[in-house]
Amino acid sequence: MIRSEIIRDIAPILRDQLVVCNIGLPSQELHMIDDQASTFYMLGTMGLSSSIGLGVALAQQKTVISIDGDGSVLTNLGTLPTIANNVADNFILLIIDNGSYGSTGDQPTYAGKKTSLTAVARACGCENVIECHAEETGVVLQAAIDSKVMTVIVAKCESGNIKVPVITKDPVVIRDRFMNEVVRTDE
Amino acid sequence: MSVSKKIVNDFVANGIEFVTTVPCKQLGGVIAAVEKEPSIYHIPSNKEDEGMGLCAGAFMGGKRPAIIMQNTAIGVTVNTLVTLTQFYRMPLPMLISYRGELKEPVACQVEMAVHTKALLNQLNIPTYHFHQPGDEQELDAILKYTFMCNKPVAILTDATFWGGY
Numbered sequence: 001m002i003r004s005e006i007i008r009d010i011a012p013i014l015r016d017q018l019v020v021c022n023i024g025l026p027s028q029e030l031h032m033i034d035d036q037a038s039t040f041y042m043l044g045t046m047g048l049s050s051s052i053g054l055g056v057a058l059a060q061q062k063t064v065i066s067i068d069g070d071g072s073v074l075t076n077l078g079t080l081p082t083i084a085n086n087v088a089d090n091f092i093l094l095i096i097d098n099g100s101y102g103s104t105g106d107q108p109t110y111a112g113k114k115t116s117l118t119a120v121a122r123a124c125g126c127e128n129v130i131e132c133h134a135e136e137t138g139v140v141l142q143a144a145i146d147s148k149v150m151t152v153i154v155a156k157c158e159s160g161n162i163k164v165p166v167i168t169k170d171p172v173v174i175r176d177r178f179m180n181e182v183v184r185t186d187e
Numbered sequence: 188m189s190v191s192k193k194i195v196n197d198f199v200a201n202g203i204e205f206v207t208t209v210p211c212k213q214l215g216g217v218i219a220a221v222e223k224e225p226s227i228y229h230i231p232s233n234k235e236d237e238g239m240g241l242c243a244g245a246f247m248g249g250k251r252p253a254i255i256m257q258n259t260a261i262g263v264t265v266n267t268l269v270t271l272t273q274f275y276r277m278p279l280p281m282l283i284s285y286r287g288e289l290k291e292p293v294a295c296q297v298e299m300a301v302h303t304k305a306l307l308n309q310l311n312i313p314t315y316h317f318h319q320p321g322d323e324q325e326l327d328a329i330l331k332y333t334f335m336c337n338k339p340v341a342i343l344t345d346a347t348f349w350g351g352y
């Protein structure tokens with residue numbers, strides 16, 4: 001299974017949640033598969049999906065899922081101690097770990113070599129870290145949502161990409177519709 | 188009342204409830220006052236671009252943010268300022284310790300000080316410079332301006348303003 005197949009699998013679960021989606025192919029894939037106003041697509045700024053998501057989670061009550069990559073977490077490794085020490089039980093960090101920098105041509109990352117992001121997250125103090133196979137991602141993600149406990153998920157998958165169009169939506173539109181979803185109350 | 192307490196009071200009066208900090212000796216008093224203020228969630232960050240990500244999230248989650256950092260951070264955060272804060276039009280007051288100005292004892296700090304205003308100018312970031320004691324009177328208006336225009340805004344505070352080392 002590759003990242004786009006995981007995203008296709010979990011899209012029905014993501015639909016009802018606030019989602020912050022990583023720059024590049026992950027955002028483009030999710031946007032193509034199931035565009036939702038409740039998804040904040042990152043058009044730049046590699047590495048900050050987890051930081052943005054944690055900020056949203058700490059500021060309000062709804063569940064927030066940050067979709068991140070192994071390469072992006074390595075870029076902003078300082079995020080893991082911050083997450084561990086600022087527990088938001090409405091926050092889930094989903095790291096799709098394909099062991100490569102997918103958006104730039106699948107160059108290998110250290111997470112695909114000797115470095116375990118699961119072990120790093122635990123060493124940083126994150127208390128609920130679950131590593132799973134790609135196929136289990138949906139089940140693990142749904143359980144994390146239902147648990148209402150801050151969870152870091154490391155979903156291991158194969159590297160590889162599909163052809164997707166770039167996102168041409170205006171960033172202010174993306175931000176505005178996301179903020180409207182933050183404050184929307186279900187009737 | 189101390190200048191640090193006055194600054195934090197202006198934060199509170201302008202609805203700022205989420206403050207991230209990267210440590211600085213010169214801003215130590217403000218950071219301590221932020222930590223003590225019960226209406227502010229203080230979240231130390233490990234690097235300033237991480238902090239700007241947290242602030243972007245907090246803003247979208249409905250809380251007004253601010254970041255406290257050194258001017259060296261301008262060298263770290265150019266990409267984040269332009270592709271996140273500015274591109275998505277988000278407000279971000281940046282209270283900055285302007286190291287490397289008059290009364291600076293550490294030569295290396297001057298190397299970043301000489302680029303600080305040039306970089307901020309290049310990035311079209313509105314920039315205010317607190318140089319004399321009392322300049323903090325403008326902070327309230329600067330914060331209102333920041334949340335009016337949805338831009339990152341820099342407030343440089345130097346050693347003369349803080350009364351030297």
Ligand SMILES: [Mg+2]
Nearest residue numbers: 069070071100
């Ligand atoms: Mg990857």
